Amino acid sequence: MTATRLDHIVLWVSDPVAAAHFYEKAVGLEPVRLAEFAAGEAPFPSVRVSEETILDLMPRSKADRMTMLPGAADSSGHPVNHVCLSLSADAFDALLDRLQEQEVPVSDIAHDSFGARGPAKRSFYFRDPDGNIFEARHYD
Structure with a gap:
């Protein structure tokens, strides 16, 4: 590879x-x-x-001003669905705590969702203030 x-x-x-x-x-x-x-x-x-x-x-x-590729300016805000952050279990818990302290809404915790390293132990989603969606996950 x-x-x-x-x-x-x-x-x-x-x-x-x-x-x-x-x-x-x-x-x-x-x-x-x-x-x-x-x-x-x-x-x-x-x-x-x-x-x-x-x-x-x-x-x-x-x-x-994004002229490096035709249509680049029109892509502002989409079409990316979400970006996934892979963390250790401790960092995952710390992120969840920080988001809750900052009153950032988060999704329910999912289990065994598939990703680059196979099924993740836990994952959840949240949005930044501009509406970009992030997934946070950790593997075993």
């Missing part, structure tokens, strides 16, 4: 600073380039999912 890895996912957000704060406080992800974005020195901030993967928090106001 090749060593392909996920580098980043771009999420359209209405307020990148507020989104970064949500991902830091509620999800526990470290902001990247937030100060640079706030100072006008970076086009968008990100949050770190892992050593190799980040979520870019792209301002929806820049959608009309």
